[in-house]
Each structure stands twice: as C-alpha cells, then as structure tokens.
Amino acid sequence: MKKLFLIPLMLLATLAFAASCNEDEHITDGEGQIIPEENEAEDDMDGTKGRYLVLYCTRTGNTERMAQTIQSTLDCDMIIVEPETPYENDYNAMLDRAQAELDAIEQGNYPAITTSVESFDEYDIVFIGYPIWYSHIATPMQTFLHNHADLLAGKRIALFASSGSSGIGTSERDAATLVPDAVFEESLLLTSGTLGSMDTRIPAWLEEIGANREDNQENANESLDVNIIMANQTITATLEDNSAARDFFSRLPLEVTLEDYNNGTEKIFYPDPELNLDDTPRGCAPTAGDITIYEPWGNVAIFCRDWSESNSLIKIGHIDGNGIEALSVAGDVQVIFERQQ
Ligand SMILES: Cc1cc2nc3c(=O)[nH]c(=O)nc-3n(C[C@H](O)[C@H](O)[C@H](O)COP(=O)(O)O)c2cc1C
Numbered sequence: 001m002k003k004l005f006l007i008p009l010m011l012l013a014t015l016a017f018a019a020s021c022n023e024d025e026h027i028t029d030g031e032g033q034i035i036p037e038e039n040e041a042e043d044d045m046d047g048t049k050g051r052y053l054v055l056y057c058t059r060t061g062n063t064e065r066m067a068q069t070i071q072s073t074l075d076c077d078m079i080i081v082e083p084e085t086p087y088e089n090d091y092n093a094m095l096d097r098a099q100a101e102l103d104a105i106e107q108g109n110y111p112a113i114t115t116s117v118e119s120f121d122e123y124d125i126v127f128i129g130y131p132i133w134y135s136h137i138a139t140p141m142q143t144f145l146h147n148h149a150d151l152l153a154g155k156r157i158a159l160f161a162s163s164g165s166s167g168i169g170t171s172e173r174d175a176a177t178l179v180p181d182a183v184f185e186e187s188l189l190l191t192s193g194t195l196g197s198m199d200t201r202i203p204a205w206l207e208e209i210g211a212n213r214e215d216n217q218e219n220a221n222e223s224l225d226v227n228i229i230m231a232n233q234t235i236t237a238t239l240e241d242n243s244a245a246r247d248f249f250s251r252l253p254l255e256v257t258l259e260d261y262n263n264g265t266e267k268i269f270y271p272d273p274e275l276n277l278d279d280t281p282r283g284c285a286p287t288a289g290d291i292t293i294y295e296p297w298g299n300v301a302i303f304c305r306d307w308s309e310s311n312s313l314i315k316i317g318h319i320d321g322n323g324i325e326a327l328s329v330a331g332d333v334q335v336i337f338e339r340q341q
Helices: 008-020 038-043 062-074 091-106 139-147 169-178 195-208 213-220 243-250
Strands: 052-056 077-080 125-133 156-163 188-191 225-229 234-239 254-261 266-269 290-294 299-303 313-319 333-339
Touching (some): 062 077, 062 195, 125 169, 234 243
Parallel strands (some): 052 125
C-alpha cells in the first residue's frame, strides 16, 4: 500500500496554516482539501495520489496559485513548505529579513522550516515552487532542498517560480547546487506580467515535460511489474513493495550492462545514485531469479542460482517463471528495465 510519509511537525504546521487562512485561500482541488484532515493524518498517511508531488512556498499567494493550478491539473499530492518564523507583513522588514537569510545561507546557515518529507520514492516528478527573492530561490525552499538533498538524488525535479520581473536562471543554479544529483526538467517562470495567463501556460508546460493526469491516476494503484528487455528476448519480473524497489521502479526505463559476477552466480550493476534503502527489510537467502541489493557495495545483484543467506542482501524483486534462464548466459548482458504497461 502506498504511503505519503510526513513528520508530525509538518502536519501540525500545515493544519495550523490551513486553519489560519480564509476559506478561499485553502489548498483545495475543488473536491476538498489536499492536505489530509487531522484524524486522517493521525490514523495513517495513506494519502499518496500517484506519481507527482507539488511542493511550494509562498508569501503573498502567487506561487501558491501556480501550485494549485499544477495540483488540480494533475490531481496529485501537494505540500506547503513553511518557515518556522512566520513571514513579516511589513514589506521592508521582509526584504531585510530575506537578505539576511540569503547572506546566512551563503555561510551555510539555513533558516529553520517546519516542513519535512520522509520519502519521495512514490514520485516520478517532484514539482518545486518558490517566489524569486533577490534573484534567488526564496529561503524556506532553499532550506527544504538543502535538508532533502539526499532523498531527492536521482529524482526528476520540475522548478516553477513567480517573480516581479526577474528571470529564473540564478534560482535554477541555486537548485542545481542544493540538489546536485537531481535531474532537472524545463522550468517555468511566471512574472507579474504573465501570472494572469497561468491557466494556459501551466497546462502547456506540463505537457511539454510529459506530466499528465492520466499517468498520475494510472500509476496510483499500479503494481510493480517490470519487463527486462534483452537483445532477442523479453522476460518479466515482479518487484517487492519496499522503498528500494519503489525507488528502482521510479527510475525506469533504465538501460544497463549486467556484469557477470562470481562465475555466473550473479548479474550485477551499480545504480547511480544508490537506491534508497530506508524502510527496506534486510536479509535474504537468494534463490535463482531473486533481484537483490548488496548493501555494502550498493549494487543490484540478480541471482542466476541459489546462494547462501546474507544479512547484507536486500530483496527487491524476483524474475517471473523461468526467465532467469535467459539471463544465465556467459559474460555481460545488455538489458533495458521498463515498467509493464
Ligand atoms: C524578499 C523579496 C525579494 C524579492 N526579490 C525579487 C527579485 O529579485 N526579482 C523580482 O522580480 N521580484 C522579486 N520579489 C517579488 C516576488 O518574487 C514576487 O512578488 C512573487 O510573485 C511573490 O510570490 P509569492 O506571492 O508566492 O510570495 C521579491 C519579493 C520579496 C518579498
């Protein structure tokens, strides 16, 4: 079962924010609030709606309107990133604070925020939205990216921003520095002159980067079934329901060379970056066809024959039927892993 993992602190802050907003400022998709209600959140964060997540910060609501438009177009999850110290109402005080926080960030001191996400494994694309502050990413979002750089490694990130008139280039460079191992999609900037056309510009941008509502819903309940395509044959595999398997699945399609290891015992490759092993059970007595991770080296190892139990092995899936026979050939094998339709 898919889960959206958020720490309670963030939930409390989000709920407090929602309670303090006017009715028409709530984060809704027209069918109700996106952030789970208090009871729901306490029971179980079973709120994941598919493969896209929108994260944003906002002071005066422009970026929030962009975030809401993305969210309602894709019908996906959305989370607001909030500073621990609320924004100043006074504009000049806010300018001073922002400048001071940007200076502090340059020294490696990030202002505290109340938002945290435990895992992005479920998501193919994470949308990151922020206002431009002195050409840079607004400081709460800089802190969020800094705090989550490891979890966002390997993820597809789509930046969106609002500004008075400045461009997005400097903030793109901020993001690339804060999350160096992410894969960045084409960004979207709306200025005070173009915010009014967001209803047409945002759907066009989403189409450009290949994000759409149908894919989001299709994948909300998908099973983790995989094709492994070789030169003249395709075999199938079923992945486990754990975070490492989901992280692997989120990176598909993936073309790799499976290297032969230990005289035909395993076919291995090294995912880059390494797969996220949070919440993934350790220990496995591999049988032929098991797809595993060898934790000390971070490599994926597909076993061509049964092997001895090890606490360093983590099972992430199994090749269906007799498919492993096709992989049990001498030498290296070039394959493409892809999701089954
Ligand atoms: C501290 C601060 C710095 C800003 N710096 C810039 C800037 O460098 N260039 C610009 O075009 N707009 C700048 N703005 C304007 C905001 O980027 C713009 O109003 C944005 O749409 C606000 O988004 P929000 O409503 O989501 O907070 C700044 C605003 C603030 C509060």
